[in-house]
Amino acid sequence: MKQxxxxxxxxxxxxSSMAQYREASLQASGLTCALCSNAINSALKELSFxxxxxxxxxxxxxxxxxxxxxxxxxxxxxxxxxxxxxxxSSFKVLADMPQTKVVKDTHIQLGGLNLHFMxxxxxxxxxxxxxxxxxxxxxxxxxxxxxxxxTSMTCYQTGKxxxxxxxGKKSQSTRIYHVTL
Amino acid sequence: xxxxxxxxxxxxxxxxxxxxxxxxxxxxxxxxARALTAKYAGKALKNRLTDAIETRQMAExxxxxxxxxxLKSSLSFSDMYTSAFRWESAKLYTKYRFLSxxxxxxxxxxxxxxxxxxxxxxxxxxxxxxxxxxxGIRAGVVMTQLWHKLALSSTLSYLExxxxxxxxxxxxxxxEAYTYSLSAGYLLFPRKxxxxxxxxxxxxxxxxxxxxxxxxxxxxxxxxxxxxxxxSTTKLNFGYRFQLNGNMDRMTRNSWLVxxxxxxxxxxxxxx
Numbered sequence: 355m356k357q358x359x360x361x362x363x364x365x366x367x368x369x370s371s372m373a374q375y376r377e378a379s380l381q382a383s384g385l386t387c388a389l390c391s392n393a394i395n396s397a398l399k400e401l402s403f404x405x406x407x408x409x410x411x412x413x414x415x416x417x418x419x420x421x422x423x424x425x426x427x428x429x430x431x432x433x434x435x436x437x438x439x440x441x442x443s444s445f446k447v448l449a450d451m452p453q454t455k456v457v458k459d460t461h462i463q464l465g466g467l468n469l470h471f472m473x474x475x476x477x478x479x480x481x482x483x484x485x486x487x488x489x490x491x492x493x494x495x496x497x498x499x500x501x502x503x504x505t506s507m508t509c510y511q512t513g514k515x516x517x518x519x520x521x522g523k524k525s526q527s528t529r530i531y532h533v534t535l
Numbered sequence: 536x537x538x539x540x541x542x543x544x545x546x547x548x549x550x551x552x553x554x555x556x557x558x559x560x561x562x563x564x565x566x567x568a569r570a571l572t573a574k575y576a577g578k579a580l581k582n583r584l585t586d587a588i589e590t591r592q593m594a595e596x597x598x599x600x601x602x603x604x605x606l607k608s609s610l611s612f613s614d615m616y617t618s619a620f621r622w623e624s625a626k627l628y629t630k631y632r633f634l635s636x637x638x639x640x641x642x643x644x645x646x647x648x649x650x651x652x653x654x655x656x657x658x659x660x661x662x663x664x665x666x667x668x669x670x671g672i673r674a675g676v677v678m679t680q681l682w683h684k685l686a687l688s689s690t691l692s693y694l695e696x697x698x699x700x701x702x703x704x705x706x707x708x709x710x711e712a713y714t715y716s717l718s719a720g721y722l723l724f725p726r727k728x729x730x731x732x733x734x735x736x737x738x739x740x741x742x743x744x745x746x747x748x749x750x751x752x753x754x755x756x757x758x759x760x761x762x763x764x765x766x767s768t769t770k771l772n773f774g775y776r777f778q779l780n781g782n783m784d785r786m787t788r789n790s791w792l793v794x795x796x797x798x799x800x801x802x803x804x805x806x807x
Contacts (some may be wrong), residue, residue: 384637386684387554387722387799392731392767393567396800398799411728414639437568437602494638 375426375465376448376482379417382435383443383494386414390440397434403427425466428531432491445492451479459507461519461530468515468530473504485533489513501532554720554737555679555686558760558774558792562688562718563644563679565605569803572597576794580787589615591623591667598803611667615786616656624667625656630677636670640683648692649674658698661752661783663712663745668748668786671696673714690716694745709747717742717756720762735764743776745783754781760792770796 355507382394391411398416403424408417420426428445451468454462456471456479463469472488487493488501490513502510509516515528554643555562559759566572574595584587595609607628614620628650651672652665665671694712701708718741725733739760746753760774772795778788 381639383639384635384642384681386640386681386686387556387764388728388731388733388735388767389556389764389770391728393570393798393800396730400801400805409731411730430560439602440565441635443637443639463796496635 368457372452374422375420376450377417377419378431378445378447379415379512380431380435380442380446381444382414382416382440384440390438393438394435394440397438398431401427401430401434404431428467428487428492429529436491443490443494443497446484447485447487449483449485451483453478453480455479456535459505468528470509470519470530470532471534472501472510472532473534479535483535485535487531487533489532550676554722554739555681555688555718556737556764556770557688557718557720557741557763558739558762558772558794559741559743559758559776560687560690560716560718561630561648561677563632563634563646563677564642565603565630565646566597566599566798568599568602568799569805570597570599570798570800571802572796572798574609574794574796576792578790578792580790582615583787590611590620591615593667600679605630605769613667615667617658621655623656624652624665624670626650626652626665626667640681642681643678643684645665645676645678647674649675654698657701658696658708658710659701660785661709661747661750662746662754662785663694663709665694665696669696669698671698675714678721684722686720687719688716690714690718691724707750709750709752711749712745712747713746714743716744731767735762735767737762737764739774752781752783754778754783754785756781768798768800770794 385391388411391409391414395407395409398404403421403426404418404421405421411444432442449464456474457476458471458474461470466530468483507518509519509530510532515530576593579588591611591613593609594610595607597605597607599605609626611624612620613623623751630646630648632644634645652670654668654670656668665673671752673692673694675690677690679688690720692714694714696710720737720739722735722737724736741758743758744755756776757779758774758776760772763771774792776790
């Protein structure tokens with residue numbers, strides 16, 4: 355029975371690292387015009403893991419579909435927007451969650467990325483779930499200040515694994531994305 | 536001051552959707568990182584002495600080195616100082632955006648810029664310019680505020696021409712000046728954005744001023760302009776610049792400007 359549990363846990367962990375992000379949506383800030391929006395649109399299309407970009411010009415909002423089995427990099431998306439000359443003011447990603455118990459201020463690994471759940475009630479998640487990334491430069495400065503007040507954990511300020519993290523010092527400098535539901 | 540008041544009033548009354556892709560000045564924002572922009576500009580004026588139409592043609596290349604830093608280099612050709620049309624000047628310009636506060640549909644940005652030019656023309660007038668006219672240097676700051684559908688921009692700079700005083704002149708010409716500008720822009724069409732293919736029509740009004748510091752002379756110009764943007768990549772600009780007030784001896788007090796700019800996004804390879 356014990357062996358069976360171990361195998362089951364290994365399988366689940368295995369599945370979780372293979373989990374996919376299907377799509378993302380972001381709102382960019384600092385622009386009104388189509389010429390500016392076009393620069394963001396074009397920069398997002400340059401990213402190899404993005405297959406399709408759809409724009410809502412009136413709201414400076416972009417939705418992206420990800421290629422299957424591609425390695426997704428949220429920072430590359432943020433950099434694309436910033437290189438175009440603007441900022442990200444909100445970023446949501448649609449994730450295929452394996453059965454996961456979400457606890458405030460704990461980490462999970464999903465699709466090769468470390469996620470730290472902030473500002474959540476303990477609950478079970480399964481299936482397609484929208485996660486909002488709330489790290490610095492993924493939200494407005496006002497929202498970042500608000501989230502900063504709600505946690506004393508230094509990893510939120512740096513976006514990196516810190517001594518406050520359960521995985522300890524060993525993995526410092528590893529990127530952690532702070533997300534909420 | 537009176538003109539400033541009029542401009543602010545005009546800004547407050549116009550339909551609201553603004554742009555900051557000014558025709559006569561640069562905003563604090565830069566072109567996107569790794570983008571190239573090619574620009575052609577033609578300036579025309581009537582010679583006060585001969586009534587002949589004289590022109591300056593300018594070709595410029597802009598490079599977005601990174602998200603905060605851009606470079607421009609340009610060459611100008613003209614018959615304004617000579618009877619024959621000829622190569623006249625070369626210029627280098629760089630701008631660094633050091634402050635950016637972005638919110639949805641609004642931003643406040645500040646940038647510092649510096650430029651230097653070499654020109655074959657002699658010093659002849661009170662008005663100082665390194666846009667083809669004279670050799671010189673200029674440095675300053677620009678701040679731009681976008682409020683959802685309204686954008687204003689202001690530039691302050693110091694300018695010095697590096698040319699000797701001409702022979703046979705009965706007075707000393709100024710060689711150092713402060714220049715300033717206040718610019719506003721509006722998007723008239725489309726009223727609602729639905730696609731990148733829509734042609735945009737922008738209206739601009741810019742106040743352009745200069746105050747020389749060694750020999751005290753000044754002017755203030757008003758420059759209205761119209762801009763079309765095609766396919767969200769190509770700008771076609773028309774501007775007319777005329778003097779509101781001043782006591783300078785200038786080559787002209789009014790001129791026309793036509794320019795075309797095309798931006799090529801992601802032209803430079805990203806460093807891995």
